[in-house]
Amino acid sequence: MSITLPDSLHPSSASPRLVVQAGRTTRARTFLLAQDVIDGTRLWRLAFTLGWLDIKLRYRGSVLGPFWLTLSTGAMVGALGVLYSTLFKTNSTDYIPFFALSQVLWTFVSVVILEGCTCFTLSESVIRSVRMPFFVHAIRSLVRNALVLAHNVLVVVVVFAIYRIWPGWHALLALPGLVLWIIDGLAVSMLLGAVCARYRDIPPIIASLMTIAFFVTPVMWQPKQIGKSLNWLLAGNPFFDVLEVVRAPLLGTTAGSHIWIAALVFSAVLCATAWVGFAHARARIAFWI
Amino acid sequence: MHGDSRVEVAGLSVFFPLYHGSSRSLKKTVLAAAAGRLAQDRKQRVVVEALRDVSFTLRAGDRLGLVGGNGAGKTTLLRTIAGIYEPVMGRLEIVGSLHALLDANLGMNTDLTGRENILLRGLYSNLSRPEIARLEEDVREFAELGDFMDLPVRIYSSGMVVRLGFALATAIRPRILVMDEWLMAGDASFMDKARARLEDMVSGAEILVLASHTAAIVKEWCDRVLWLDQGRVRDDGAPDQVLERYLGHPVEDTKAAGMSVA
Numbered sequence: 001m002s003i004t005l006p007d008s009l010h011p012s013s014a015s016p017r018l019v020v021q022a023g024r025t026t027r028a029r030t031f032l033l034a035q036d037v038i039d040g041t042r043l044w045r046l047a048f049t050l051g052w053l054d055i056k057l058r059y060r061g062s063v064l065g066p067f068w069l070t071l072s073t074g075a076m077v078g079a080l081g082v083l084y085s086t087l088f089k090t091n092s093t094d095y096i097p098f099f100a101l102s103q104v105l106w107t108f109v110s111v112v113i114l115e116g117c118t119c120f121t122l123s124e125s126v127i128r129s130v131r132m133p134f135f136v137h138a139i140r141s142l143v144r145n146a147l148v149l150a151h152n153v154l155v156v157v158v159v160f161a162i163y164r165i166w167p168g169w170h171a172l173l174a175l176p177g178l179v180l181w182i183i184d185g186l187a188v189s190m191l192l193g194a195v196c197a198r199y200r201d202i203p204p205i206i207a208s209l210m211t212i213a214f215f216v217t218p219v220m221w222q223p224k225q226i227g228k229s230l231n232w233l234l235a236g237n238p239f240f241d242v243l244e245v246v247r248a249p250l251l252g253t254t255a256g257s258h259i260w261i262a263a264l265v266f267s268a269v270l271c272a273t274a275w276v277g278f279a280h281a282r283a284r285i286a287f288w289i
Numbered sequence: 290m291h292g293d294s295r296v297e298v299a300g301l302s303v304f305f306p307l308y309h310g311s312s313r314s315l316k317k318t319v320l321a322a323a324a325g326r327l328a329q330d331r332k333q334r335v336v337v338e339a340l341r342d343v344s345f346t347l348r349a350g351d352r353l354g355l356v357g358g359n360g361a362g363k364t365t366l367l368r369t370i371a372g373i374y375e376p377v378m379g380r381l382e383i384v385g386s387l388h389a390l391l392d393a394n395l396g397m398n399t400d401l402t403g404r405e406n407i408l409l410r411g412l413y414s415n416l417s418r419p420e421i422a423r424l425e426e427d428v429r430e431f432a433e434l435g436d437f438m439d440l441p442v443r444i445y446s447s448g449m450v451v452r453l454g455f456a457l458a459t460a461i462r463p464r465i466l467v468m469d470e471w472l473m474a475g476d477a478s479f480m481d482k483a484r485a486r487l488e489d490m491v492s493g494a495e496i497l498v499l500a501s502h503t504a505a506i507v508k509e510w511c512d513r514v515l516w517l518d519q520g521r522v523r524d525d526g527a528p529d530q531v532l533e534r535y536l537g538h539p540v541e542d543t544k545a546a547g548m549s550v551a
Contacts, residue, residue: 018383020369022302022376046412053409057400129391131372132413283375286368287306 029279036282040135047136051143066151074155077103081159084220093163095222098251100159102219105247108149109181109239110210115141116189117196117203124289134278134285138189142182156250167252177245177255177263184242184267191274194281197288213239238266294385294464294495296347296370301379303362303369304336339365341520342379349495354511354528356501356535361517363500367391367467370498385495388463399443403434403453406442410457424460431456431486448479455483459490466494470501504532504540 024032040047059065080103081096088095119141126132160166196202217239218226226233234240241262248255255263340362347353355363368374369381371389397406407428411421429438432452437445442453491497491510501507507514507528514531516524524531532540 016384016386018372018381018387020372020375020381022378022380043413043415045415046409049409049412053398053401053405060400128368128373130389130413284306286373286375 024283026279029282030275033275033279033282036133037135040133040139043133043136044139047139048143050136050140052147054140054144055147066147069148069151070154073104073107073152074158077155077159080220088221088225090222090225097156097159097163097165098222099220101156101247101250102243104149104152104156105243106214106217106219107152108145109243110214111148112142112145112185113188113192113210114203114207115145116185116192117206119189119193120197120285121193121289127286127289134190134193134282135186137193138186141189141193142185145185165252167250170249170252170254173249173254174246177249180245180263180267181242184270187267187271187274190278191270194278194285197285198281213237217243219243238262241266292349292495294349295382296345296351296384296465296496296498297380297382298346298370299344299380301340301343301369301376301381302338303340303365303374304377305339305365307335307337338520340369340376343517343520343522344379345515345522345525347496347498351513352497352499352511354499354501354507354514355517356504356507356514356532357517357523362520363517364391364469365520366517367469367498367500370467383465385464387465387467388461390458390466390468392469397442397454397457399450400441402441403429403432403438403445406453407457410460414461427460428453428456452479455479455486459483459486462490462493464494465496465498466491467498468500470499470503470506504536508532508540 021028055066059068062068064071077096077100081099082092084099085092085095116138119137120127120134123137127134127137192202192206196206214220216233217237218234223234223240241259244259245255245263248259343362343366345353355366357363365374367389368391369376370383371387371391372383373389398409401409404425407425408421411424416424428434432449432455434449434453437449442450445453497510499507499510511528514524514526514528514535515522516531516535524534529540
């Protein structure tokens with residue numbers, strides 16, 4: 001099906017045209033997906049407002065609002081940080097800031113993946129009542145979780161202040177990593193959103209996989225703590241590379257070029273899979289949800 | 290007004306896949322219930338043939354009414370024209386801005402306040418800040434929300450929800466208007482007020498596609514009627530003739546029968 005629809009509702013735009021045709025070629029599907037992404041990006045104000053209202057709704061009527069997130073993350077990081085640094089017999093000055101940052105970043109990564117699974121099914125009523133680019137739902141999910149991250153980052157700031165750690169200008173090197181995260185987050189939401197709309201068994205599977213990923217990825221343990229025999233655990237784990245491109249600069253070090261290459265290769269594979277998968281599924285999503 | 294709006298539907302078929310729990314027993318149950326309308330597609334999935342080979346063309350000035358029993362495919366056809374469902378066969382071409390009013394809530398989030406719902410609708414239409422402010426003023430005034438603007442829609446009275454939905458739905462003037470009959474079915478006192486606004490929007494639209502169960506509504510608003518039966522076009526033509534065949538007796542004149550559109 002080929003569809004050209006700049007803005008279906010704007011009365012002032014000059015004769016928008018929508019063509020829907022059965023029996024598509026791969027090229028037509030690719031074009032339609034590109035159109036979806038472009039139209040969705042043009043509606044960024046809507047997507048940002050939706051994400052922001054999600055947070056507002058979640059905490060409507062509560063005095064502290066989303067700062068409950070900050071408090072609970074802070075409590076958890078404090079309790080587990082002390083516990084783990086004792087268990088692992090590590091220097092708490094070294095360990096606790098690492099753990100605080102890792103935990104906050106990991107929470108973002110894992111929730112983006114988990115909520116990506118439901119980004120279309122939760123918007124069922126909207127998808128079935130108006131034609132809206134699917135990309136809007138992916139942006140909404142990412143914006144919502146970026147707002148949560150912004151509240152949790154306060155915990156990291158406090159912990160860094162307590163231990164007098166200041167990554168300095170080095171922290172700016174995390175920006176390219178964050179850009180990669182935004183792209184990956186959108187791609188994963190589009191892919192999992194479509195797959196999970198079709199197969200309802202996938203979200204629980206993803207949830208279990210993320211729990212396992214948490215333990216095998218250096219979040220609560222440091223990469224240097226692992227013995228040589230288990231080094232393959234890091235080499236074969238894309239979560240480690242993706243996490244490291246943002247985490248290392250914030251800890252005042254640099255992610256090595258091999259880490260960046262692995263993260264880029266993994267992201268490219270993810271984006272390509274998402275592109276092909278979503279291009280295939282796009283026209284059917286309204287029937288699946 | 291441009292006058293070049295067009296809706297072209299050619300050989301359109303829409304099938305619904307039955308994915309979730311399409312076990313054999315369910316398959317049999319559904320088969321028994323919808324005898325004759327289930328088929329299997331190439332991949333051996335069970336599908337409901339919601340629309341089969343529907344064709345028609347509408348040009349500026351056309352007012353099409355869709356009639357048919359429950360499950361005849363009226364809403365599916367409206368959703369397909371609105372670009373929500375994509376067909377498995379055939380082609381659809383829409384020229385001109387289209388607005389589809391398919392259900393009273395239109396994706397309204399009842400946990401959000403009236404003001405927030407209006408804001409979302411404005412952003413969806415890519416309106417600028419001052420335009421959204423005007424939209425808000427217009428809707429607030431028409432729906433008589435007053436101080437309820439900043440309270441969640443969930444606590445509104447049902448009348449207020451209908452008024453808000455109606456005001457939002459009619460605030461944006463499209464060139465092609467696609468609607469289900471809910472808009473026409475408000476309570477009587479509200480309809481007096483709503484009627485002018487509705488008539489204004491409908492007459493402003495170049496093309497109207499209206500699905501309804503009520504022959505009188507179709508006769509009053511439409512100049513062409515499409516009778517859908519089991520997903521196929523059973524009849525297509527002038528309202529009087531098609532409605533007579535559909536009902537099995539001539540349609541009484543609405544006004545003579547003392548019925549208003551509501």
